[in-house]
Amino acid sequence: MSVLHMRSTLIGVASVAAVLSLAGCSGTAGGGTTASSGDSVKLAGVVANATDPYWITVMCGADKAAKKAGAAMSWYTSPTTSADSMSQSFTSATLTDPDGMFLNPFQGTQFSTQVGGLMGKGVPVVSSTPLDPATQYTDIPLATDGSNFVDQFMQILPKGSGSMVALGGITGIPVLDATWKPLEDAVATQRPDITILPTEYTDFDVTKTTQIVSGLLLAHPDLSMIIASTGPEGQGAAAAVQQAGKAGKVAIWAYDAVPAEVDALKAGVITVLAAKPAQLMGSRAVEVLLDEIKNNPDRKPVTAMKPSLEPLPLTIITKDTVDSPEAQAALYKDTCAG
Known part of the structure; x- marks a missing residue:
């Protein structure tokens, strides 16, 4: 898979700040954002191409679920799909010692080893798509066939x-x-x-x-x-x-x-x-992470691909149906505000 050129550190930081502003989150040290002040459980999200409304909506759904559960959700984002910038975000996230992580890998092989290491330390990792080899706790499948x-x-x-x-x-x-x-x-x-x-x-x-x-x-x-x-x-x-x-x-x-x-x-x-059910993907990822964290308080090594999840359905929208409640719930957002 081809990747985009890595941006300079200064531009990358500025772009990430812009994404976080769009997502309606408050900034924290280390380049992340926190959706909840709760500190009983710390979740980290590593997201590439984060200026895309799809991923903004995924983050909104995760933020909402984390806030409802009283958990802290911090984001480490990249504005591109660059493997280098994604690696920087992943490293920043792991340095915070999260209890669980959500990851959207654009290259399935890139983080497989690192994710396996986190899982061995009792940190469940949920990904948006499968890793290769599959070292993640689970991924969130979509009915995209x-x-x-x-x-x-x-x-x-x-x-x-x-x-x-x-x-x-x-x-x-x-x-x-x-x-x-x-x-x-x-x-x-x-x-x-x-x-x-x-x-x-x-x-x-x-x-x-x-x-x-x-x-x-x-x-x-x-x-x-x-x-x-x-x-x-x-x-x-x-x-x-x-x-x-x-x-x-x-x-x-x-x-x-x-x-x-x-x-x-x-x-x-x-x-x-x-x-695609963007908001539901984010909330489902958080729910799955919190369930595993609750069931593994001693942080024993986490088994890869333990739960098998049903694919989340897509919504077909036409000009005639776009104003229906079902269609409105499926639309993507530029910001989490409101």
């Missing part, structure tokens, strides 16, 4: 021949690939009249996505279907389609529900949003 949405996806495919493209985010993330590849495979099997263009990887970069999709619309005037695997890809695709004057002529199936995507959905530029 695109096979679950094939019928709904096929219904929005434009009639007649044309072409389609998938925007895959970053290469080498199996959980992400599972969202869009089954949809692409279904088109290949059921709609041979549609030409499937090579997958475009845009590194979770809105500007890069906009430029690539704009180029595709020029090179392939028959482009009529876009799958956007994440929020940044959805935003970029919507911007390019709107700029080209093709809103409503090019269908966009986009994952996530960041504010810009929701605006594009309401405007008729995005056709469908498949929202």
Whole structure:
């Protein structure tokens, strides 16, 4: 998997401070933030790409659950997916000697050894996706298998021949690939009249996505279907389609529900949003950590992959359903305030 260039220490600190402000948390020493003043249990969260509303919403959900339980939740964040900056955040978090940790690894192999070490010291680690090898206490699975949405996806495919493209985010993330590849495979099997263009990887970069999709619309005037695997890809695709004057002529199936995507959905530029349960992921991670900490007061070594959790469901949102209570609960936030 490719990673972004590491930012300078000064820029990184400033960016982290900005993220923490967005998340509505108060700062603490060591580059973390604390969501609760309770000190009976200390939880640490290590989050990359933390300016993304998805991860802000995950943190909001975790903060809320920690506060309700009277635990202290501190965050150590990176504004990019850089392996180096993630490593710095992880080190800062471990130096606080937390009772439990939540981790969102963008490279499954990066923290496997370190997590195994924490688990051996009685510190449970819950990750957003599996590590390789799996040394975490558990991960929080999402029902992101695109096979679950094939019928709904096929219904929005434009009639007649044309072409389609998938925007895959970053290469080498199996959980992400599972969202869009089954949809692409279904088109290949059921709609041979549609030409499937090579997958475009845009590194979770809105500007890069906009430029690539704009180029595709020029090179392939028959482009009529876009799958956007994440929020940044959805935003970029919507911007390019709107700029080209093709809103409503090019269908966009986009994952996530960041504010810009929701605006594009309401405007008729995005056709469908498949929202991951961001807030529920954060709260579920905290609940799982607190249960294990409570059941292991002597900090005995923690068994890897002990609990097997049911995948959290996604919410399908259209222009007609976006104002429903179910859809509103699934939308992502720019801040935890309010």
